Amino acid sequence: MKTNPKFLLIFSIFILVSMACSILGGDNWISSVAFSPDGTLLAGGSTNGKILIWDPQSGKIRKTLRQNSSIESVAFSPDGKWLASGSSDLSVTIWDTSDWSEEKIIQHEKPNTGETTHVRNVFFSPDGLYLFSLSNIYGVEILDTKNWRLVKNLGIATRGDGAISSNGEYFAVVSKDGNTVMVYDLKSFEIVFQPQFEESSWDHYGIAFSPDGTLLATQSIIRDERGRSLYEIWDISSKKVIQSWATLPFGGARLKFSPDGTILAIAQYDVSLWDIQTGQEIAHNIVGTDGTVGDSILTVDFSPDGSLIAAGTLDNEYGVWDVKSGSVIWSEY
Template sequence: MARPGGIIERDDDDDDANFEDAVFIDADDIVEDVPIDEETLPDRDSENDEDEDEGEEGEGEEVEYEPERDDAVEVFKAHTDSVYSVSCSTGGMIASGGGDDVAYLWKICESSSSSKQLKGHTDSVSALSFSEDGSLLASGGLDGSVLVWDTQLGSLKHRLEGPGEGIEFVSWHPRGPVVVAGSEDGTIWMWNADNGKCMQVFSGHGGSVTCGRFTPNGQLVCTGSADGSLRLWNPKTAETSMVIQGHAFHAEGLTCLDVSSNSSLVVTGSTDGSVKVSQLQSGKVVGSLVGHNKSVECIRICPELPMAASGSMDGKVLIWDLQTLSVRNACEHDEGVTRLIWHPSSPLIYTAGVNAKVQLWDARTGKVQRTFLGHRKTIYDLAVSKDGDVVVSGSDDGTVRVFSCS
């Protein structure tokens, strides 16, 4: 399951220039609530046996490591199953969700007993995202619902329903209480988080919507699918403004994407091992980055420099120069990489994956700076604090670990 990463630092000058053209500021003024045409949506009762069987052949048992030390400054053990998603808010709050069908809200250096248990999903919590101001948390589940929580009270504000299958990602608009989510049923839904009403349903993908987000300027919704296409949507009309696919694009399904801070470029990764760079305005594929030989699981654009990083199950994190469209450095891992995230203000990258390690790399040299041990099984998700001094990881071992990088 692929999930996009956190909010990229915005180019304030660019955003100011387009502020009047932004799609919405106030949630009530964004779009009128629209009736849903059920005939345009995918058949929710149909099952894709081929997708269900995909990846089962040849899979071995999960490896459990015995770390020589535990570098975590805090270990959160409230979950009773694998932790699939973690997120950090601007106020220092942490959210985690997993296979036990619950999410938790907690703060570093507070006892586990003071954490808030968020119950409401009936299947695994697969995606989490804080609103820009940290006052709201959206949790997406494999039950097909998105729940919006008040982070101060730890209480459920709205249950957002509509998708027929599991949620793959959730993303907040950068300036308003509006959330979008992509589903395994091929649809994307957009809701007003203040009143809980559905605003739009985006239908057009022919497979699971594996990754997506609002562009940093708020003018488009960008989504990638297992059908091998990237779609750009107008959130005001729910119409597709651009479809990127075909021989110049990925040969297989998309797993991850990220958008540049000025909303001009999108980078995408695929199960075919390819990385593509496309222009959002023209839809032209301007770069085909070659270097991975297995599925690309994560991709991020650096907030400080014109670089991107991609992580793959081949054990490589490749650092791409977006000006020359070439490999700048390679960070070699001994197992597949599932997540990576840039430091918010330095050319440093945190990575994690099958080897149960969190590692910090210098993107300029490709050299590892620190290795954080403590997890016993695959790490599924990473989040970093706004100052970059704390990294949080969620693992198949059922724990959330906090590592200090200061």
């Protein structure tokens, strides 16, 4: 199948502008946010090497943690005891939330290939026994949280896009070339599902599990001159798409299910909320932007009760918004 030249031009411009934004403003934006399990804390990792710990209701900074390189990902353990952070220098740091001391630093050797490195994703298993680290160099690594030693490397080449189901049954990862999504059984570490996408869609970015682990949301780019994003909701047991919709514009998105599993948040150039059953948009522009590449939403997370949503953008706007009204609780710019 031939790719439309206009689409290639649009996609190339998107990549170039994104790279330019990264180069010009790359020391200051919030790249990852995560609520603590009890909802009393919000962590935000910044490309200037800082991790800010906020009160999510007031926006008051409770603690500032510092590292030597850009923070790419943050995640709390299920019991709230640990905060894990992944960095551009391929390190994973474990913080003790009782006193915010460094519990453990896991440092990987950087390759001499000149490739940009990052630990794109870190997250804990729902039982808290394992920490998953996803990097574009070392792939998917699973660490034992008792001693922080490597238990398994899945041997997958990935950019770092992945997700784990809240019921602890499944783990999903996007391949490094963006063409394949693989769903693993967490007990056997065998692939149990590999979505078969339409030939017209490619370069898969965002993936997310529903809280009960029965559904998988995926985002990909449609290969046409309009340059749209395709969102699909897959039933894992039947391995079929039960809901799908396409929107403008295209480009990588971050996906997050609400805690009750009824809403999918899509973070792209804004944050929009979609009804899973109907495939209809129920809220638009929760986090306001003017639609430019420089305003791309880099990260999004729901509070544990689903009432709040936190986000950070490429032009360094971040804050907390009310899900029902869309009104801002607090934000910084």
